[in-house]
Amino acid sequence: MSDSTMRIIVNGEATEVSPDITLHQLIAEMDLTGQRIAVELNQEIVPYTDYARHQLNAEDKVEIVRAIGGGSDNDSFMVAGRRFQSRLLVGTGKYKDMQETKQAIETSGAEIVTVAIRRTNIGQDANEPNLLDVISPDHYTILPNTAGCYNVEDAVRTCRLARELLGGHNLVKLEVLGDEKTLYPDLPATIEAAKILVTDGFEVMVYTNDDPIAAQLLESIGCVAVMPLAAPIGSGLGIRNPYNIRTIVENAQVPILVDAGVGTASDASIAMELGCDGVLMNTAIAEAKNPVLMASAMKKAIEAGREAYLAGRMPRKRYASASSPIDGMFF
Numbered sequence: 001m002s003d004s005t006m007r008i009i010v011n012g013e014a015t016e017v018s019p020d021i022t023l024h025q026l027i028a029e030m031d032l033t034g035q036r037i038a039v040e041l042n043q044e045i046v047p048y049t050d051y052a053r054h055q056l057n058a059e060d061k062v063e064i065v066r067a068i069g070g071g072s073d074n075d076s077f078m079v080a081g082r083r084f085q086s087r088l089l090v091g092t093g094k095y096k097d098m099q100e101t102k103q104a105i106e107t108s109g110a111e112i113v114t115v116a117i118r119r120t121n122i123g124q125d126a127n128e129p130n131l132l133d134v135i136s137p138d139h140y141t142i143l144p145n146t147a148g149c150y151n152v153e154d155a156v157r158t159c160r161l162a163r164e165l166l167g168g169h170n171l172v173k174l175e176v177l178g179d180e181k182t183l184y185p186d187l188p189a190t191i192e193a194a195k196i197l198v199t200d201g202f203e204v205m206v207y208t209n210d211d212p213i214a215a216q217l218l219e220s221i222g223c224v225a226v227m228p229l230a231a232p233i234g235s236g237l238g239i240r241n242p243y244n245i246r247t248i249v250e251n252a253q254v255p256i257l258v259d260a261g262v263g264t265a266s267d268a269s270i271a272m273e274l275g276c277d278g279v280l281m282n283t284a285i286a287e288a289k290n291p292v293l294m295a296s297a298m299k300k301a302i303e304a305g306r307e308a309y310l311a312g313r314m315p316r317k318r319y320a321s322a323s324s325p326i327d328g329m330f331f
Contacts, residue, residue, distance in 0.1 A: 027039070149177065268281070
């Protein structure tokens with residue numbers, strides 16, 4: 001980079017631009033003037049009427065998407081250098097059989113699928129179906145997780161076994177649980193395990209509580225994504241503290257994905273409307289009366305919530321505001 005240029009991030013990619021460029025000029029240089037787009041500058045939506053007033057600074061993050069359905073090629077997100085179109089991540093537990101697992105995952109449109117390595121249905125028993133035949137690594141990004149681990153040693157060992165099982169696969173989901181009743185994360189143990197795994201070359205997506213300070217600490221350690229809980233794992237209670245989630249999103253430089261506690265489609269939409277990059281869920285789909293239909297609902301909810309976030313909701317008002325003008329009324 002020379003003195004005559006500065007670096008900004010456009011749709012996740014480093015880009016060299018002139019130091020005095022405005023958002024309007026950037027859009028013109030990208031041949032997007034007059035097109036139906038939505039623009040986000042440092043996680044804040046910018047109305048098209050304000051493009052010329054926003055002069056860009058070094059390291060600004062600009063997201064430019066076309067005003068079309070969520071999950072399109074122009075509204076992808078990145079984790080550990082990999083780009084994904086679907087913002088819905090799903091698990092594989094609690095389904096009645098492998099066929100239902102396969103159908104629900106396919107219907108969800110998910111590209112990242114998490115698996116618990118120590119479960120027998122991963123294929124350790126030769127008499128059981130192999131889960132990796134249902135969710136082939138050729139079609140999905142497999143995200144091994146440390147479900148059921150209550151200490152640092154077990155979590156680290158599980159990740160290393162996963163890397164061996166999947167042929168050098170470094171992307172993992174870390175969770176170190178504190179107790180069996182709440183399944184809340186043990187934060188000190190999570191931090192310790194994250195440090196070990198990052199040093200060992202793992203790309204760690206980490207389950208944590210909805211504490212903004214904890215989220216920043218885990219990001220500073222080198223985790224590639226932070227995954228705050230919405231509510232206790234498997235509870236279906238929805239997002240209990242949206243203000244904390246929003247604060248985590250606003251301060252993050254890595255993807256933020258809500259993990260745990262989603263119960264129905266509206267919960268997923270709320271997470272996306274808060275600005276989260278995605279949502280990981282298992283129980284909400286697998287324990288629905290019709291899991292395949294719920295998978296379809298969740299896919300649409302993620303897309304709707306993302307579109308609503310990009311659109312920018314109307315301001316909240318204490319009193320009514322008439323939708324129709326009162327001028328010219330005949331009485």
